[in-house]
Amino acid sequence: MALGSRCGAIRACRRVLERAFSLHKVHSVKDMENTLQLVRNIIPPLSSTKHKGQDGRIGVVGGCQEYTGAPYFAAISALKVGADLSHVFCASAAAPVIKAYSPELIVHPVLDSPNAVHEVEKWLPRLHALVVGPGLGRDDALLRNVQGILEASKARDIPVVIDADGLWLVAQQPALIQGYQKAVLTPNHMEFSRLYDAVLRGPVDSDDRHGSVLRLSRALGNVTVVQKGERDILSNGQQVLVCSQEGSSRRCGGQGDLLSGSLGVLVHWALLAGPEKTNGSSPLLVAAFGACSLTRQCNHQAFQKHGRSTTTSDMIAEVGAAFSKLFET
Numbered sequence: 079m080a081l082g083s084r085c086g087a088i089r090a091c092r093r094v095l096e097r098a099f100s101l102h103k104v105h106s107v108k109d110m111e112n113t114l115q116l117v118r119n120i121i122p123p124l125s126s127t128k129h130k131g132q133d134g135r136i137g138v139v140g141g142c143q144e145y146t147g148a149p150y151f152a153a154i155s156a157l158k159v160g161a162d163l164s165h166v167f168c169a170s171a172a173a174p175v176i177k178a179y180s181p182e183l184i185v186h187p188v189l190d191s192p193n194a195v196h197e198v199e200k201w202l203p204r205l206h207a208l209v210v211g212p213g214l215g216r217d218d219a220l221l222r223n224v225q226g227i228l229e230a231s232k233a234r235d236i237p238v239v240i241d242a243d244g245l246w247l248v249a250q251q252p253a254l255i256q257g258y259q260k261a262v263l264t265p266n267h268m269e270f271s272r273l274y275d276a277v278l279r280g281p282v283d284s285d286d287r288h289g290s291v292l293r294l295s296r297a298l299g300n301v302t303v304v305q306k307g308e309r310d311i312l313s314n315g316q317q318v319l320v321c322s323q324e325g326s327s328r329r330c331g332g333q334g335d336l337l338s339g340s341l342g343v344l345v346h347w348a349l350l351a352g353p354e355k356t357n358g359s360s361p362l363l364v365a366a367f368g369a370c371s372l373t374r375q376c377n378h379q380a381f382q383k384h385g386r387s388t389t390t391s392d393m394i395a396e397v398g399a400a401f402s403k404l405f406e407t
């Protein structure tokens with residue numbers, strides 16, 4: 079057999095095995111309930127003895143002239159889920175707009191400044207997690223600054239959720255997060271294809287979503303990957319979870335931002351709780367499952383009330399009730 083066709087056969091064989099392996103790991107409804115229980119285990123109790131900040135200080139890195147909604151959705155979602163303080167590090171043009179949306183956010187107009195990395199670095203010791211990418215845009219100077227911020231965050235071992243244009247940056251330079259065990263990537267359909275192509279140097283096998291997510295996570299050194307879609311597929315390269323919590327058929331923009339902002343808080347809570355509380359499962363995977371379930375439940379509840387006119391703001395208004403329904407039963 080020629081070398082080329084032998085390699086092809088080996089690859090096909092590997093796919094079949096991986097598919098069988100990943101199907102093995104697919105979640106049943108009972109597994110979904112068990113994983114939701116693990117999410118409940120990582121939620122810190124509300125207590126009168128805690129001080130402001132203890133339940134989470136989250137930073138969102140994103141927001142430029144064009145996109146001000148996305149960082150707002152992510153940062154306000156972090157607060158609504160239960161973080162105490164939510165910061166936005168954005169380009170100067172976006173800052174007054176985001177401040178005007180909400181008095182609850184702390185907004186730093188630094189991302190396009192020449193010393194952006196230093197300006198954000200000053201805050202890093204006080205932050206529990208960063209959400210990088212919502213509404214960031216693809217300006218080269220901004221992306222260079224974000225590269226520096228990511229490097230500084232890794233050096234401090236700060237968990238990072240990477241979404242939207244943060245994933246664009248990672249697709250250009252996968253080495254930025256290669257092997258970083260405190261990173262979670264949350265690609266949508268398009269972002270996943272782009273990343274997969276960049277890292278595995280070939281197109282995604284659309285018939286094998288589970289295997290594709292597993293392969294991407296492994297190729298990135300077991301970074302946690304959440305592929306959003308009709309069902310969300312989550313993997314840390316060892317385990318594959320599927321979130322099929324009922325949502326709706328309404329696909330307004332911004333739902334992914336709600337997910338990444340919520341995940342920022344849940345990642346912090348999960349790492350604080352540790353693997354004893356997640357029954358040996360990866361805390362980041364459990365956190366990601368929680369954020370996916372919550373986003374889809376918000377979508378479901380908002381759609382019940384608003385139908386076709388549902389927007390992400392309507393979903394954010396549901397965070398409290400959706401959280402109680404899923405996690406405080």
Ligand SMILES: NC(=O)C1=CN([C@@H]2O[C@H](COP(=O)(O)OP(=O)(O)OC[C@H]3O[C@@H](n4cnc5c(N)ncnc54)[C@H](OP(=O)(O)O)[C@@H]3O)[C@@H](O)[C@H]2O)[C@@H](O)CC1
Binds near residue numbers: 215269
């Ligand atoms: N209010 C705001 O400020 C908001 C700002 N946002 C910010 O916008 C920035 C760019 O983000 P993005 O998601 O538009 O990025 P990108 O990778 O170019 O993908 C776009 C293209 O992908 C495709 N496509 C998508 N899903 C698909 C699917 N399931 N199946 C197939 N195709 C699919 C689809 O292609 P089309 O159908 O148009 O051909 C679409 O045009 C980023 O900063 C983000 O945070 C948003 O957060 C929203 C709220």
Ligand SMILES: Nc1ncnc2c1ncn2[C@@H]1O[C@H](COP(=O)(O)OP(=O)(O)OP(=O)(O)O)[C@@H](O)[C@H]1O
Binds near residue numbers: 310
């Ligand atoms: N076809 C679908 N059916 C049900 N839920 C979906 C579907 N596609 C996406 N979702 C859900 O919508 C949420 C956001 O996913 P989506 O793919 O829209 O992200 P996004 O494109 O990054 O969003 P954004 O507009 O914020 O950038 C996720 O919770 C996901 O589970």
Ligand SMILES: [Mg+2]
Binds near residue numbers: 335
């Ligand atoms: Mg998005």
